[in-house]
Amino acid sequence: MDRRDFFKILSTVSAGVATNACGKKEDVLIPLLVANHEIPPGEERWHPAVCTECGAGCGIIARVMEGERVVERNGEKFRERIACVKKLEGNPLDPVSGGRLCARGHAALQSLYNPDRVAGPMRRTSARGNAAFTAISWDESIANVAQKLKASLDDPSKILFLTTRGFGSRSVTVQHFLESIGAPPALTCTLDAFALERQAAASVFGWNGLPRYDLGNACYALSVGADFLGGWTSPVYYARQFGHFRQGRPALRGKLVQAESRMSITAASADEWVPLRPGSEPHFLVAVSRVLLDEKLARNAEELPDGAKNSLLAANLADLIRATGIDEKRVRRIARELGESDSPLAIAGASVVQTNSLDALIASHYLNILLGNIGRPGGVFPPFSSVVAAPRNANVTDAIKQAKVLLLDGANPVYSLPKSSGIPAALAHLDLIVSFGMFIDDSVAYADDVLPTHHPLESEIAAVPAVPVTPISVAIAMPFVQPLHNSRPLEQILDGIAREVNAKFQPSSAASFVLPLLQPDQTWDDVARRGGLWRDNEVTNVASRPLENNFVWRDPVFDGAAEQFPLLFQPYLSLQYHDGRGANLPWMQELPDPVSSSMWDLPVEIDPHTAARLNVTTGDWVQVESPYGALQTTAYVHPAALPGVASMAIGEGHTHYGRYASGRGANPLSIVSPTWDDSVGALAFGATRVRIARLDRPPALIQFSPNDREQGPWGYR
Amino acid sequence: MNNSNQAQHRWGMAIDLDRCTGCQACVAACHAENNLPLSDPESAAKGRAVHWIRVDRYYEGEFPDIRVKYMPVLCQQCDEAPCEPVCPVYATYKNPEGLNVQVYNRCVGTRYCANNCPYSVRFFNWFDPVWPSPLDLQHNPDVSIRMSGVMEKCTFCIQRIKRAETDAKNEQRPLTDGEVQPACVQSCPAEAMVFGDLNDPESKVSRLAGAGRATRLLEDLGTEPKVFYLQRAT
Amino acid sequence: MATASTVIRYEQVRRDLWRPLSGASSRYLVTLLVLSAVVVWGLCAWGYQLHKGIGVAGIRRPVFWGFYLVNFVFWIGISHAGTLISAILRLTDADWRKPVTRAAEAITVFALMIGGLFPIIHLGRAWLFFWLFPYPNSRLLWPNYRSPLFWDVTAISTYLMGSTIYLFLPLIPDVAQLAEHATGWRRRLYSALSLGWTGSDQQWHALERAMKLMAGIILAVAVSVHTVVSWDFSMSVAPMWHSSIFGPYFVVGAIFSGIAALLIVMAIIRRVMHLEQYLTPHHFNNLAKLLLLMSLLWLYFTIAENLTAWYGNEPKEMNVFGSRVRGHFAPYFWLMVFCNFVVPFVLLGIRRLRSIRTATIASVTVIIGMWLERFLIIIPTLSFGRLPAAWGRYAPTWVEISITAATFAAMGLLYLLFSKLFPIVSIWEFEPHEEPED
Ligand SMILES: Nc1nc2c(c(=O)[nH]1)N[C@H]1C(S)=C(S)[C@@H](COP(=O)(O)OP(=O)(O)OC[C@H]3O[C@@H](n4cnc5c(=O)[nH]c(N)nc54)[C@H](O)[C@@H]3O)O[C@H]1N2
Ligand SMILES: Nc1nc2c(c(=O)[nH]1)N[C@H]1C(S)=C(S)[C@@H](COP(=O)(O)OP(=O)(O)OC[C@H]3O[C@@H](n4cnc5c(=O)[nH]c(N)nc54)[C@H](O)[C@@H]3O)O[C@H]1N2
Ligand code: SF4
Ligand code: SF4
Ligand code: SF4
Ligand code: SF4
Numbered sequence A: 001m002d003r004r005d006f007f008k009i010l011s012t013v014s015a016g017v018a019t020n021a022c023g024k025k026e027d028v029l030i031p032l033l034v035a036n037h038e039i040p041p042g043e044e045r046w047h048p049a050v051c052t053e054c055g056a057g058c059g060i061i062a063r064v065m066e067g068e069r070v071v072e073r074n075g076e077k078f079r080e081r082i083a084c085v086k087k088l089e090g091n092p093l094d095p096v097s098g099g100r101l102c103a104r105g106h107a108a109l110q111s112l113y114n115p116d117r118v119a120g121p122m123r124r125t126s127a128r129g130n131a132a133f134t135a136i137s138w139d140e141s142i143a144n145v146a147q148k149l150k151a152s153l154d155d156p157s158k159i160l161f162l163t164t165r166g167f168g169s170r171s172v173t174v175q176h177f178l179e180s181i182g183a184p185p186a187l188t189c190t191l192d193a194f195a196l197e198r199q200a201a202a203s204v205f206g207w208n209g210l211p212r213y214d215l216g217n218a219c220y221a222l223s224v225g226a227d228f229l230g231g232w233t234s235p236v237y238y239a240r241q242f243g244h245f246r247q248g249r250p251a252l253r254g255k256l257v258q259a260e261s262r263m264s265i266t267a268a269s270a271d272e273w274v275p276l277r278p279g280s281e282p283h284f285l286v287a288v289s290r291v292l293l294d295e296k297l298a299r300n301a302e303e304l305p306d307g308a309k310n311s312l313l314a315a316n317l318a319d320l321i322r323a324t325g326i327d328e329k330r331v332r333r334i335a336r337e338l339g340e341s342d343s344p345l346a347i348a349g350a351s352v353v354q355t356n357s358l359d360a361l362i363a364s365h366y367l368n369i370l371l372g373n374i375g376r377p378g379g380v381f382p383p384f385s386s387v388v389a390a391p392r393n394a395n396v397t398d399a400i401k402q403a404k405v406l407l408l409d410g411a412n413p414v415y416s417l418p419k420s421s422g423i424p425a426a427l428a429h430l431d432l433i434v435s436f437g438m439f440i441d442d443s444v445a446y447a448d449d450v451l452p453t454h455h456p457l458e459s460e461i462a463a464v465p466a467v468p469v470t471p472i473s474v475a476i477a478m479p480f481v482q483p484l485h486n487s488r489p490l491e492q493i494l495d496g497i498a499r500e501v502n503a504k505f506q507p508s509s510a511a512s513f514v515l516p517l518l519q520p521d522q523t524w525d526d527v528a529r530r531g532g533l534w535r536d537n538e539v540t541n542v543a544s545r546p547l548e549n550n551f552v553w554r555d556p557v558f559d560g561a562a563e564q565f566p567l568l569f570q571p572y573l574s575l576q577y578h579d580g581r582g583a584n585l586p587w588m589q590e591l592p593d594p595v596s597s598s599m600w601d602l603p604v605e606i607d608p609h610t611a612a613r614l615n616v617t618t619g620d621w622v623q624v625e626s627p628y629g630a631l632q633t634t635a636y637v638h639p640a641a642l643p644g645v646a647s648m649a650i651g652e653g654h655t656h657y658g659r660y661a662s663g664r665g666a667n668p669l670s671i672v673s674p675t676w677d678d679s680v681g682a683l684a685f686g687a688t689r690v691r692i693a694r695l696d697r698p699p700a701l702i703q704f705s706p707n708d709r710e711q712g713p714w715g716y717r
Numbered sequence B: 001m002n003n004s005n006q007a008q009h010r011w012g013m014a015i016d017l018d019r020c021t022g023c024q025a026c027v028a029a030c031h032a033e034n035n036l037p038l039s040d041p042e043s044a045a046k047g048r049a050v051h052w053i054r055v056d057r058y059y060e061g062e063f064p065d066i067r068v069k070y071m072p073v074l075c076q077q078c079d080e081a082p083c084e085p086v087c088p089v090y091a092t093y094k095n096p097e098g099l100n101v102q103v104y105n106r107c108v109g110t111r112y113c114a115n116n117c118p119y120s121v122r123f124f125n126w127f128d129p130v131w132p133s134p135l136d137l138q139h140n141p142d143v144s145i146r147m148s149g150v151m152e153k154c155t156f157c158i159q160r161i162k163r164a165e166t167d168a169k170n171e172q173r174p175l176t177d178g179e180v181q182p183a184c185v186q187s188c189p190a191e192a193m194v195f196g197d198l199n200d201p202e203s204k205v206s207r208l209a210g211a212g213r214a215t216r217l218l219e220d221l222g223t224e225p226k227v228f229y230l231q232r233a234t
Numbered sequence C: 001m002a003t004a005s006t007v008i009r010y011e012q013v014r015r016d017l018w019r020p021l022s023g024a025s026s027r028y029l030v031t032l033l034v035l036s037a038v039v040v041w042g043l044c045a046w047g048y049q050l051h052k053g054i055g056v057a058g059i060r061r062p063v064f065w066g067f068y069l070v071n072f073v074f075w076i077g078i079s080h081a082g083t084l085i086s087a088i089l090r091l092t093d094a095d096w097r098k099p100v101t102r103a104a105e106a107i108t109v110f111a112l113m114i115g116g117l118f119p120i121i122h123l124g125r126a127w128l129f130f131w132l133f134p135y136p137n138s139r140l141l142w143p144n145y146r147s148p149l150f151w152d153v154t155a156i157s158t159y160l161m162g163s164t165i166y167l168f169l170p171l172i173p174d175v176a177q178l179a180e181h182a183t184g185w186r187r188r189l190y191s192a193l194s195l196g197w198t199g200s201d202q203q204w205h206a207l208e209r210a211m212k213l214m215a216g217i218i219l220a221v222a223v224s225v226h227t228v229v230s231w232d233f234s235m236s237v238a239p240m241w242h243s244s245i246f247g248p249y250f251v252v253g254a255i256f257s258g259i260a261a262l263l264i265v266m267a268i269i270r271r272v273m274h275l276e277q278y279l280t281p282h283h284f285n286n287l288a289k290l291l292l293l294m295s296l297l298w299l300y301f302t303i304a305e306n307l308t309a310w311y312g313n314e315p316k317e318m319n320v321f322g323s324r325v326r327g328h329f330a331p332y333f334w335l336m337v338f339c340n341f342v343v344p345f346v347l348l349g350i351r352r353l354r355s356i357r358t359a360t361i362a363s364v365t366v367i368i369g370m371w372l373e374r375f376l377i378i379i380p381t382l383s384f385g386r387l388p389a390a391w392g393r394y395a396p397t398w399v400e401i402s403i404t405a406a407t408f409a410a411m412g413l414l415y416l417l418f419s420k421l422f423p424i425v426s427i428w429e430f431e432p433h434e435e436p437e438d
């Protein structure tokens, strides 16, 4: 669909319609559920929806056409015509996606139509962890859960709700439910909740949420540790920004310098890659800031809080630069280029969380203050000030160990938390584990009751994007296809449970979430038809002045003796799997990894020198051993890996997660040290040392492009 | 057939490598749009995973002075397509709009065309494809499923071209620039890909194809591709 | 020149050559059984491939052609044994050819039958092979005359037809004689095949003329067939395929492997059928010298092909060249040079070493070497295409190996059956009859 055409049609069609059932070209967004018998063969309709594959919350549109499935009733097979989702595209009206979609977003279809979705409520039939279940009825299931939950209501603080990272009507519903039974707020343990990025924004500015970097209008960007084009906070948005930054403005091409401890796709796309030692990100950022101050290039030095300024001025520049391992001239040149740019921007992220990542994120905010770009075009923008906080990612292991009841909704602690933190074991002592998820994953395998919710593409959703572009930003979807399975909306399930335990509880809906945000001239229909509410004429009441704080940066801590475990282990979020959740999508499994070109598995990436020392070539099996355990996988000899740093994308190594992910590959998180960031208690998954040994097994890495050099001098072996 | 009124459009694409991030949204988009067969670890290990568009990646230099080059490669829709004359049954030929089309029903599976495609963008159906139910509900009804023994490759999303042309014809108006968007182009988050009519000198793709950074892949072979790569600026 | 015909009496000749046609030793039957089993196994493998899909073979992207096309080129090469050798010798009236021609011509026909199957076996949809033929149909669909594969179809059909006629013509006087002496179904078969041959002068005249004519035609067809086969590769734009040398290179390789095949067959026949008197060291010596000559020619072409690629230093070609001479395929390459040049050069070039035994040994290595040559022409180029990101490695599966094995067994089997039905050495050419004057 052409974008302009789309806008034209949207502006001329009146609200709330789906009256032209057939005959007319239907390039309109229809927010209503289409009855299966109303689907004209061969005709397409487009419905607004929300992508929930990552926290970015892109507004999307779904193409719905007739399809056919075979259903069994009373032992007989019938062919049934149903409305099917055929394709997803970005919603052109949504300022986050801008009509674009990432690879993961496309694959949401394969989670909707995944052959391994839970078909209806189930109860455990064997020991926890075996994932043996039997189907039961909804009434039975809800009564059963409610009955067991009742027993724990004496001490509701022992009820732990683990959710995913999204914030919107669903999280409000969960919050209201938990309040109604007196339970503490939900937590999350997903790695892509970006707890540290949130914490840094809170501690420097008092912001609640993730700041937005206006890369598209910047001239020179220094990005430190943020793989913003791969697995970071809002991949589509930042890729769009990047495209514009590079070639979207006449006669102006932005320059990107990426300082990161691995060659991410962002580093690959950058004009310059600065290979930083893991954990030296704060030092690098402080050094750059200090050079700016020294060379009088900090155009906005007066706004820097005194505590921070004093810390910067007290720093020993030579020591800082030494810690980064980067040539001093180069650090100075980058600082100078940044300081002299018309529109400079520093972006920092913790795509790999170190013990001191928070310091780097804070340092980056101070650097942006020095550059005077807070709240300015090409700079850093404060987040949408929300009424309800996103679920926190904090001390989840302790919470699990203290809980009696665990309610799981999309979180996968068994996969996301290291074995050394005692997680699968801690699940044994719980009185009740309930899952509301659509799949049997590593954690749901331990559940007593599985009460599957609808797929997001079958649900009513209002979701606030992780990185809102306009001050008021909510993406909205109304159900538009019949649910495929015997699942229920979470609101209905929780409502059913609340009734049984005599709690009073008001579920939130997309409408109730959005209505308070509407202006007098806006209607719900209007918003539902457009797929969201994005209002930018709002006056932001979010302060952009920094809080007064002291600033200290720490050296990183790595667990394990350097002599025994010589390599730093860096699990990272990849673009195809993010926190590991994408592994059950066959399109993601067969998407060649951007680093190693591997498919259906993920290797550990080691540098050529280490590889030569270990006598390892690409494809060889290796054992990666930390003080906390070992995993076995194949190796990719990465020409751009830092010497002494072994990286591995997170995603494979699920014990349970459907046919496409179960038992495939290794989970790097399983062997990391139980080291937690001491500010928010998020897992510092980059703080482990390992050693690698070659295993004597036939090579097994599956690569789409085994050759990674353009000139193989004599053909590859 | 009268060629002069047939060749109203000449579809082409420009890919700006300075924008491209290597994110492979285009790859997934193509899978979703074109009912590409699913691989499994065994078939992928045998080099049989199908990606009508792929992102070639090359490392250049040695650490720390190393760069990565990403390059999306799809059928280049060559004007002088080497894959065409070698097909013994005319299963792959040039349509009046300049597209290199593949007739699945006619293909007997000699794989000669794939050997003679210098860009290695042709993929073969070694077996009948399988989609465990209900994954097949996602299939695009505008695109046929390919059977065992036939060749397939990027079609420039011909189904979308036809749909747009039909719509425009029904509404008795000319196609506007940008109205036709193949799935990969529509998705590309960095907006690195531009699709349009090379016959229209004012179209965005024509202007980009004439820009200073425009090159074509393996141009010296004389294949006259209709995919233009705008080289990275540094 | 002393040839068998001048020494041995005609009656003796007939007795000696008719003897193998009757009865069957247990060795014959066991061999027949073993070969049949291998052929049936290969057919089962093919059936399995037809049923499951061509994917049961090891071919893959980017190596879309594998063992099947290697075998195709190889067997078409072997087919040059007969025609070229017998036609050249017939046209040049080399008298020593007489006991050799029939054996050679049979090789041609069988090798073509086998080789011609491979383009069908390798099709993704083999059951639609007839679409490659131009035949009238309601959809007005025709094959693409520009495709070298279509040229192949044409050339090979012509060659198969021509060489069958060429095998058949000199068989006529022999079957006519056999028809007189045989009984039962054999009699019926032979008289049907003799086409009413009475041995009249007029008939002899016509036969001789037809044979001369066919020799000329078949020579041209044979040269063109292998040139066309080479064009499957050289008409493409793939590195190291797009080469003008391929035509003559393939023809030379074909004759080379053809002579080797002929030598092996002759050595076996001589031993098994006790034809020591007919296939004398003299014949082996002549053919061995020819083999040596072809070995040198082959070396010349191989050097010419590779030297130009190396000297040209074109990166895409160097990837393929390098993989052959010092990369992944180097062991096969150097084994090929050893088999095709070192062994024949040493064993046959040194006069003292040249014997029936060494000629046979050299022929066996040449067969191996020439199979490897076809492999090395096809696989490395496809493995290392123009875009290095699309490189990939090929390994055959049991299906391809089974079918390959079955074709060698099929060659043996067809030969076994043929030699039971027809005298493997032309009898009438020993007969002292009036040579018609031209
Ligand atoms: N790519 C490709 N193209 C082909 C073919 C192919 O195999 N491949 N096949 C060709 C062949 S053989 C044929 S016959 C044609 C068919 O081509 P078309 O005749 O275009 O066939 P359909 O698309 O099946 O149907 C035409 C329209 O009729 C509508 N329709 C259904 N019932 C009725 C009715 O009762 N009244 C009216 N007024 N309309 C109705 C349908 O909704 C549809 O929009 O396609 C040809 N084109
Ligand atoms: N579900 C469904 N069924 C339909 C229709 C529909 O729209 N949907 N349409 C109906 C209509 S209108 C029609 S006309 C029929 C068409 O029905 P069919 O005539 O069965 O049409 P195709 O499916 O196009 O298949 C034709 C066959 O020809 C083969 N073929 C291709 N090239 C050649 C060639 O050169 N020679 C030979 N011998 N064969 C070749 C193909 O491999 C294929 O197997 O289907 C009818 N049935
Ligand atoms: S960035 Fe995240 S929300 Fe947006 S399309 Fe991709 S996976 Fe979906
Ligand atoms: S979607 Fe766009 S940016 Fe991403 S790899 Fe494809 S062409 Fe490049
Ligand atoms: S890119 Fe390959 S398949 Fe496409 S037209 Fe050119 S030669 Fe043919
Ligand atoms: S594989 Fe199909 S399209 Fe390609 S050359 Fe052979 S018959 Fe033609």
Ligand code: SF4
Residues within 6 Å of the ligand: B029, B030, B033, B034, B052, B053, B074, B075, B153, B154, B155, B156, B157, B158, B182, B183, B184, B185
């Ligand atoms: S143009 Fe269409 S068919 Fe070609 S690669 Fe893009 S999405 Fe795939």
